[in-house]
Amino acid sequence: MDERSIEDRLREEYFDLLPKMERVAQSFTTEIEYLLRLVRIELAPHESVIVKTRIKDCRSAIDKLRRQVNPEDPTAERNPGDVFDRDQPEKYSLLLLRDLVGVRILVFPPKRADQVDRALRSKFGGWKSDRKFRERQLGYKYNGLRLHNHVFIPCEYQVVSTLIGLFWDVEHSAIYKQAPQLRGLELLMQKQTKAVYKALKAFEAEFERRIEKSELNKPSSLK
Amino acid sequence: MPRLSTKVHLLDDAGYAYNFDRMMYINRAVKKAFSIEFIDDKPETELTTLIQQPNQEADWLFFTSLPMSEGTRKELKRVLQ
Numbered sequence: 001m002d003e004r005s006i007e008d009r010l011r012e013e014y015f016d017l018l019p020k021m022e023r024v025a026q027s028f029t030t031e032i033e034y035l036l037r038l039v040r041i042e043l044a045p046h047e048s049v050i051v052k053t054r055i056k057d058c059r060s061a062i063d064k065l066r067r068q069v070n071p072e073d074p075t076a077e078r079n080p081g082d083v084f085d086r087d088q089p090e091k092y093s094l095l096l097l098r099d100l101v102g103v104r105i106l107v108f109p110p111k112r113a114d115q116v117d118r119a120l121r122s123k124f125g126g127w128k129s130d131r132k133f134r135e136r137q138l139g140y141k142y143n144g145l146r147l148h149n150h151v152f153i154p155c156e157y158q159v160v161s162t163l164i165g166l167f168w169d170v171e172h173s174a175i176y177k178q179a180p181q182l183r184g185l186e187l188l189m190q191k192q193t194k195a196v197y198k199a200l201k202a203f204e205a206e207f208e209r210r211i212e213k214s215e216l217n218k219p220s221s222l223k
Numbered sequence: 224m225p226r227l228s229t230k231v232h233l234l235d236d237a238g239y240a241y242n243f244d245r246m247m248y249i250n251r252a253v254k255k256a257f258s259i260e261f262i263d264d265k266p267e268t269e270l271t272t273l274i275q276q277p278n279q280e281a282d283w284l285f286f287t288s289l290p291m292s293e294g295t296r297k298e299l300k301r302v303l304q
Contacts, residue, residue, distance in 0.1 A: 067246075072292040080258045080287035082245050083302055085294030184243035187259050188231070 006084045006092055007062055013094050014058045017151070021055045024146045024153045025101045029053045032103055032157065035119050039112065046211070048162065049116060050106040061094050069096055082184075098143045099156035108162035109208045110201075113139055116159050124157070138164065138197070163200040230262050230270060237274045247285075249303065253278050256303070258287040 032051055040049055056064070069092055070076040071085045084092065094100065105120075107113045117140045127144035134140065139160035145152040158165075175182055186193075231241070231248065234257065239248040242256075249256045255278055262270065278284050283300050285291065291299075 070289060070292075071295065072290040076289045078260065078289055079295065080260070080289050080291050081247065081256075081285065081295060081299040083295055083298040085292045086298055087294030088292065182243055184241070184246040184259075187246065188241065 006086065006089045009089065010062050010065065010092060010094060011058060014061060017094060017100070017153070018055075020148045020151050021101050021153055024148050024155065025053050025055050025103075027148075028101060028103055028146060028155055028157075031123065032105070032120065035123055036105070036116060039115055039119055043112075046108075047112060048106070048108050049112065050162065052104045052106065052165075054102050054104075056097070056100050056102070061097060061100065064097055065092055065094065095152070095154060098154045100153055101146070101155045103155075103157040104165055105157065105159045106162040106165040107159060108204075109211070110139075110161040110204050111208060113159050113161065120157065120159070127157075133158075137201075161200070161204060163204060164197060167196060167200060230267055233267065233270055233274060234262070239274075245299070245302075251303070254280075254283045256283065256285050256299075258285075258289075260288040261286045264288050 029051060036049055036051070043049065066084055067079060067082050068077050070079040071088045071091045105116055107116055120142075124142060124144060127142035130141035130143065139158060141156065141158045143154065143156045146155050147153075160168075175185075234248040237250065238252065239250045239255075239257070241247075242249045245256070247256045247258050248262065255274075257270075257273075265273075273286060283303065285296065285299065
């Protein structure tokens with residue numbers, strides 16, 4: 001019988017998977033950059049498309065598994081109490097997570113998001129779309145698997161507005177990276193988070209409106 | 224349905240405290256815990272009834288929207304001791 005804790009087994013699994021995740025992250029990013037080359041050519045000087053890649057770190061992968069895997073209902077994607085069922089260690093594997101490797105594409109202005117989405121769907125058409133993410137008007141999010149050395153690594157990519165994506169970075173690094181135990185606070189901050197999204201979207205909409213009405217958007221002969 | 228933020232006042236007032244790790248409102252004195260999803264799902268009246276209902280058991284009472292395995296329940300009781 002394996003005497004190690006579930007956490008110890010998962011840490012071992014993580015470092016076994018890490019070289020594969022690194023290779024997948026590299027090839028995934030390269031492929032995305034290639035698919036976006038035609039979008040980039042069309043960008044005006046004030047527009048941008050930024051590709052950011054991350055590999056989930058060991059601690060947050062284990063924490064997420066604890067939060068999400070419900071041994072009583074595998075379809076639930078939420079485990080009340082956020083604890084491991086120590087009677088069923090075989091139920092846990094990091095490969096159950098959907099985003100061991102993640103790519104976030106930040107676009108500005110947000111009207112470019114549809115174009116980026118179309119360019120990527122030409123290659124990743126079979127990936128599963130996150131409908132809730134779309135309904136919350138946060139952008140696009142898809143999950144799929146990429147094969148490396150006989151292992152399917154769960155991957156995710158998101159297409160989001162630059163301002164919202166950078167807000168997530170700041171929020172994450174300022175609060176949750178320092179104190180991961182505060183992650184549970186996110187649910188209680190929904191109202192305030194929605195207010196931030198609303199303000200950032202209003203800023204982007206007004207920015208786009210002003211650009212459209214400005215000389216920048218007029219043919220050079222009319223300037 | 225009232226927002227989560229208005230319903231959590233019921234728990235605050237009844238001596239429950241939010242536990243970040245467990246994502247539950249917990250009252251150790253009466254050995255009851257409510258998951259955040261449960262609070263979100265249930266109407267205010269039902270929550271009030273459940274909060275006011277005395278815990279007749281010596282054991283913990285967990286109110287969750289999703290099922291919990293016996294092992295999860297056992298581990299949760301252990302970490303809440």
